[in-house]
Structure formats: structure tokens, C-alpha cells
């Protein structure tokens with residue numbers, strides 16, 4: 559039988575724990591036996607929030623997370639009354655937001671089982687927000703289960719950390735990602751292997767590359783940028799290229815989805831019937847949705863730039879490998895010639911500086927720095943370190 563856990567690649571060590579917790583909770587275990595707070599950590603792309611959402615589904619689905627029933631589907635798309643998925647567009651989650659959340663989840667679950675809150679960015683909780691949350695987590699006999707996600711344990715405050723059951727996701731191996739692409743997504747072995755390798759265990763990115771020709775040609779353009787850097791003008795041009803590609807990617811991904819969402823919302827308000835529903839509250843809801851879509855698009859651009867910077871980092875990593883005589887372990891085997899020629903014409907110490915600059919830029923982007931300015935500063939720095 560298929561299950562919501564099938565999508566978690568290379569995480570067998572935690573799937574077992576989650577499945578048995580879900581089974582125990584369904585078999586009439588007492589509320590005090592259920593762990594009420596869980597913390598999922600793992601590198602980007604390992605699927606920490608997918609794991610948390612899958613666990614939420616398994617807790618509210620009468621089949622333990624079949625992935626096919628209406629409960630499972632509703633939970634995944636934030637449409638289930640007992641499942642709340644908190645995604646953050648902003649820098650931090652403030653105490654007011656937590657208080658508002660706590661009043662929402664104070665009610666008993668509507669279906670009788672559990673009420674589940676998935677918080678995708680628990681690392682963004684402010685200290686006062688954490689304090690407000692702690693009381694809720696420790697409440698005895700509560701029917702609410704908290705599933706918090708963060709990149710690493712150190713990203714969450716110790717007070718939260720000590721009260722959660724911690725699950726560490728792994729970066730799936732290239733082989734595991736390749737197999738999933740072949741078996742589940744029906745991708746040819748050659749393409750699957752290429753996409754898995756250059757995506758470095760990021761399964762979502764691997765699937766996107768393997769199934770999207772535009773994404774592959776964009777990647778090619780991005781990977782040529784290191785060879786084009788020299789003058790200030792070329793650095794600024796490279797930055798612009800990065801932002802343009804990311805913006806275009808975000809636009810094509812969100813365009814059709816945005817339209818469908820608006821359409822659905824209008825239907826819910828009775829568009830095409832009397833039109834009165836739209837007048838009373840409908841247009842306000844549409845405006846709010848549009849605002850939400852806009853901030854989602856901004857985040858998508860950032861994520862896309864981040865992916866591109868990570869790609870470029872693998873280029874310099876490969877250069878470093880060649881410079882240290884380790885040519886067998888290069889990731890971008892399709893660029894072997896360029897990598898070798900770059901490695902022989904640039905000193906090793908500058909390669910390390912470039913990788914550091916890339917990682918700094920990623921961290922700045924994650925802290926909401928303006929994309930274009932961040933990329934410009936980065937590309938100028940890399941050009942400066944050309945020798």
C-alpha cells in the first residue's frame with residue numbers, strides 16, 4: 559500500500575519512528591503517551607517539512623497516511639480543519655502571531671483525533687514567541703501535536719529544543735535520489751543520474767532539473783558565469799543574469815497556480831451567480847490572496863537565486879578538487895574541460911575565497927537582503943579574486 563512516507567527519500571531511520579508513533583496514537587494510546595512536540599532538522603532539500611507534513615497526515619488519516627483520502631489531501635494543502643501549516647514569508651515569527659495561533663488551536667480537534675501544527679521555520683521564532691509557545695507545548699492532556707522544523711538544532715532556542723523529540727534527516731545519497739527519479743518519476747537512468755549528482759541530494763531540485771528542459775538550459779547559463787567574470791561590467795552583467803533567470807523561473811512556476819487559486823476563491827464566493835458574494839468580502843479576499851501570492855513569488859525568486867549560487871559553488875568546489883589532485887570526485891562531470899582549464903589558470907587560495915563569498919551571499923539572501931545588490935556585491939568580489 560502506498561503511503562505519505564514514500565516521498566521521503568533516504569530517511570528510513572525516521573520513517574519507522576513516525577509510523578509507529580502514528581499507529582500507537584490510533585490504537586487508542588493515551589494522550590500522555592503521545593509526544594506532543596517534535597523537532598525535524600535537516601539540510602535544505604532533505605525534506606524536513608515534507609516529513610513533518612507526512613507525519614501530520616498519518617496522524618489525522620484513518621489509514622495512517624494513505625496519501626489518497628480526502629483527509630490526507632486536505633492536510634497537505636492547508637485545507638484540513640485539524641492541521642495548520644505555518645510558513646513564514648518574513649524574517650521572524652512574532653509573539654502576536656503565536657498568540658493568535660494559540661487561540662485558533664485551543665479548540666478540541668474537529669474530527670476527534672489530533673490537532674497538528676506544522677511550523678516550517680521554527681528557527682525564525684523570536685524569544686518572546688518561543689516563551690508563548692512553551693506553555694502550549696507543555697500543557698498536559700493536550701490534543702495538539704507540534705511539529706517544528708529548522709535547519710539544525712542550533713537554530714532553535716534551547717528552551718524549545720529540550721522539550722522536543724528530535725529527528726535528524728539525512729541528505730539522501732546520489733544513488734537513492736537517482737533510484738527515486740527512475741522508479742517513481744519514470745526518468746531515464748542517464749538523466750536521473752545527472753540530475754541527482756548535480757543536485758547534491760536535493761531531491762526537489764533533482765526532479766525539477768530532470769523534468770524541465772528550461773531549467774537545464776538555465777543551469778548551463780549559470781554555470782558559465784564563472785568563466786565570464788573579469789571586468790566590473792561583466793560582474794554586474796552576471797548578477798543581472800542571475801536575477802533575471804530566477805525571476806523568470808518564479809514567474810512561470812507561479813503564473814498558472816496563481817490563476818487557479820484566484821478562480822477557486824472567486825467560485826467559493828459565488829462568482830457568476832448573483833455577484834453579491836463577491837461584493838461582500840469576496841474582493842477583499844481576492845486582494846489578500848494576491849498579496850500572499852506576491853510575497854510567495856518574492857520568496858521563490860530568492861530560493862531560485864539560492865539554488866543558482868549553490869550550483870556555482872559546486873563549480874568552484876570542483877576546481878578546488880582538481881587543484882588538490884582529486885579529479886575523480888568532481889560533481890560537474892559535464893564541465894570537466896572548463897573546470898580543468900580554470901583550475902590551472904587560477905590560484906587555489908582564491909578558489910576558497912570565492913566559495914566563502916558565495917556562502918556569505920546565500921546567508922545574506924536568507925536574511926532578506928535585496929537580491930540584485932547581493933548578487934552584484936558577490937560577483938564583484940569573485941571578479942576581484944580572479945588571481
Ligand SMILES: [Zn+2]
Pocket residue numbers: 619620621622623624625626627628629630
Ligand atoms: Zn489518508
